[in-house]
Amino acid sequence: MSELLLSAKSLTKRFGGLAAVNDVSVDLHRDRIHAVIGPNGAGKSTLTNLLSGDLPPTSGRITLNGTETAGKNPERISRLGLGRSYQKTNIFLPFTVWDNVRLAAQSRERHGPWNPLRWLSAASAMTEVNRRCERAIELAGLTARVGTIAGTTSHGEQRQLEIAMTLATEPTVLLLDEPLAGMGHAEAERMVELLLKIKKDHAMMLVEHDMDAVFTLADRLTVMVNGQVIASGTPAEVRADAGVQAAYLGEEHE
Amino acid sequence: MSSPKAQLEKLPRSMQVILLLGAIALAAFPLMPLTGVDFYLQMLSQMMILAIFAMSLDLLQGVTGLVSLGHAAYFGLAGYALAFLTPADTPISLWWALPVSALGAGLAALIIGFFVVRTHGIYFIMVTMAFAQMVFFLFFDNKALGGSDGLYVNFRPDASLFGWTGIDLDNKTTFYYFTLLLLVLVYAFLRRLLFSPFGRVLAGIRVNEHRMRAVGYGTFGYKLAAFTLAGALAGVAGFLWAAQTGYVNPELMGFHMSAHAIMMVILGGMGNFAGAIVGAFAFEYVMHFFKDLTKHWQLLMGSFIVLIVVFAPRGLLGLVAQFSRKRGAP
Numbered sequence: 001m002s003e004l005l006l007s008a009k010s011l012t013k014r015f016g017g018l019a020a021v022n023d024v025s026v027d028l029h030r031d032r033i034h035a036v037i038g039p040n041g042a043g044k045s046t047l048t049n050l051l052s053g054d055l056p057p058t059s060g061r062i063t064l065n066g067t068e069t070a071g072k073n074p075e076r077i078s079r080l081g082l083g084r085s086y087q088k089t090n091i092f093l094p095f096t097v098w099d100n101v102r103l104a105a106q107s108r109e110r111h112g113p114w115n116p117l118r119w120l121s122a123a124s125a126m127t128e129v130n131r132r133c134e135r136a137i138e139l140a141g142l143t144a145r146v147g148t149i150a151g152t153t154s155h156g157e158q159r160q161l162e163i164a165m166t167l168a169t170e171p172t173v174l175l176l177d178e179p180l181a182g183m184g185h186a187e188a189e190r191m192v193e194l195l196l197k198i199k200k201d202h203a204m205m206l207v208e209h210d211m212d213a214v215f216t217l218a219d220r221l222t223v224m225v226n227g228q229v230i231a232s233g234t235p236a237e238v239r240a241d242a243g244v245q246a247a248y249l250g251e252e253h254e
Numbered sequence: 255m256s257s258p259k260a261q262l263e264k265l266p267r268s269m270q271v272i273l274l275l276g277a278i279a280l281a282a283f284p285l286m287p288l289t290g291v292d293f294y295l296q297m298l299s300q301m302m303i304l305a306i307f308a309m310s311l312d313l314l315q316g317v318t319g320l321v322s323l324g325h326a327a328y329f330g331l332a333g334y335a336l337a338f339l340t341p342a343d344t345p346i347s348l349w350w351a352l353p354v355s356a357l358g359a360g361l362a363a364l365i366i367g368f369f370v371v372r373t374h375g376i377y378f379i380m381v382t383m384a385f386a387q388m389v390f391f392l393f394f395d396n397k398a399l400g401g402s403d404g405l406y407v408n409f410r411p412d413a414s415l416f417g418w419t420g421i422d423l424d425n426k427t428t429f430y431y432f433t434l435l436l437l438v439l440v441y442a443f444l445r446r447l448l449f450s451p452f453g454r455v456l457a458g459i460r461v462n463e464h465r466m467r468a469v470g471y472g473t474f475g476y477k478l479a480a481f482t483l484a485g486a487l488a489g490v491a492g493f494l495w496a497a498q499t500g501y502v503n504p505e506l507m508g509f510h511m512s513a514h515a516i517m518m519v520i521l522g523g524m525g526n527f528a529g530a531i532v533g534a535f536a537f538e539y540v541m542h543f544f545k546d547l548t549k550h551w552q553l554l555m556g557s558f559i560v561l562i563v564v565f566a567p568r569g570l571l572g573l574v575a576q577f578s579r580k581r582g583a584p
Contacts, residue, residue: 052468078470090468092461094261103458106451107470113455113479119447123454169469 003030005203006082006173011050011060011070013043020046021057022227028173028203033195035206035218035235039247043227044207045087048177051205052084053077065172078107083171085162087178087207093151097142097161098133100150105132105168132168139198140164141190156187163194174204180213192216215239223247261316261457261525262568263448268578269571273528280434284427295426296498297542302433303494305534306440308518309527310487313444315516316524317453318480319460320371323379323512324386325488327366328359330507332489333496334393335359337405345409348423352411356489362389363485364478371477374463386512394504404503407496423497433494437531440487444527456480457525517559523569532570 006028013021021043049055053074062070140160180188221238223231231241314320335355340346370381393399413421447453522533544551566573
């Protein structure tokens with residue numbers, strides 16, 4: 001078994017009386033893609049938000065690269081090696097593609113806001129940051145668009161940019177929340193290729209509705225309904241699960 | 255989160271020319287053979303001081319997206335610092351009074367910022383104003399702090415350095431050039447800062463703070479550093495104001511002062527510091543113009559600001575940029 005990078009045990013998130021995520025456990029391993037599927041409102045995005053620190057869990061444990069992270073803030077968790085993309089495109093719309101990714105890459109520099117040297121040096125001259133930025137943009141296939149204002153690029157390109165920004169922080173664990181949402185067929189194919197390309201160095205959790213992509217990519221599959229896991233296993237096991245077929249897969253594939 | 259806007263950061267050639275001409279005009283002005291030149295020197299010195307103040311606010315308002323309605327507190331505190339530091343019988347050295355006053359204002363901003371920077375949007379506006387009002391009434395109601403009448407600055411700071419007395423701030427022309435020098439220095443510093451790693455993070459926070467945190471920035475620390483730095487720079491302006499006018503009163507920290515600074519930044523154009531300078535000069539000029547016209551000048555001033563906001567949402571510099579782009583297009 002390959003290296004375990006993120007392990008979540010019995011995560012629960014309650015909003016008042018509603019358990020949006022109820023006793024969910026996931027393990028993410030390097031070079032493995034773990035897909036999480038389920039109908040709308042199943043709690044997939046909430047689960048992602050719990051792992052990334054956007055929301056604190058009501059109970060449960062999360063271990064990321066050996067550190068307990070449940071309840072820590074998103075910037076700490078990001079710095080511990082977790083990168084995430086958002087279901088709803090969440091980028092710096094008025095900045096160029098380059099500046100979007102550069103800003104993400106710069107976040108890994110050690111100096112904080114109180115270092116006056118960082119007030120007077122030129123951001124564009126940070127060679128290590130530029131190198132990481134260039135690499136992430138190339139991986140995401142956006143090299144031709146570096147000078148374009150992010151808000152004016154196509155929807156598919158903005159999704160690629162999401163991934164590029166996430167990669168620029170050089171995470172070990174990647175949480176991708178519907179990276180294919182709203183993409184055309186060709187764009188989706190390119191994204192699947194990209195994910196396969198970066199798979200080797202990352203532990204990946206993929207929340208996705210596109211079943212073709214899920215069965216192409218996933219090594220493991222977790223099915224959620226109403227905040228609970230109803231099945232988890234290899235894609236073949238899950239496909240054969242009668243409960244899953246009733247709850248979810250059946251309707252989708254009809 | 256308000257809708258993210260592209261800020262005019264890189265200045266087009268036309269604006270750079272305007273700024274350079276403005277700087278040359280300011281530098282040449284005292285050489286003009288004018289009658290009553292002292293009056294104009296004082297007025298222009300005050301405009302330059304307010305321009306420094308407006309730039310310090312722009313770091314928060316235009317760059318970081320933090321609209322502070324209490325920025326005058328730091329302006330006024332540094333002025334009071336000079337008034338308290340100056341002994342009754344002798345001037346104080348400029349070379350330590352200025353840093354101490356500015357750092358004092360910065361320290362106040364650090365302490366207040368620690369509480370206000372956690373809030374967002376409308377709450378940030380309200381809380382900055384609340385703290386500024388607290389500072390205002392602390393001075394207004396305390397006889398020991400000068401009360402509502404304020405305090406005199408007994409002497410202008412002494413700028414002699416190791417026996418060299420080349421700068422005499424009692425001379426209006428010298429004071430004018432000293433202020434111009436600081437205006438240029440603060441502008442150059444802030445322009446550099448805008449494109450520094452720190453400045454890029456502040457701009458990122460303005461556009462999308464949530465995403466900044468998701469890629470690993472502790473935005474609280476960055477906002478607090480910006481708030482502190484803006485407070486210290488406002489302090490530089492407040493120090494100069496007190497040194498020039500020779501007295502301080504609570505109005506310097508008052509609501510009007512804070513609101514004027516916001517309007518200056520909006521009037522000139524946010525997020526590039528050049529707009530704050532243009533805005534400060536334009537605001538003061540128009541205000542004097544209306545004041546000469548009628549005692550109901552506030553009505554005219556209000557209408558003027560409304561017109562600018564409606565027809566030039568990116569301020570006067572935004573208009574220039576628009577105009578030069580149109581002309582440049584084929």
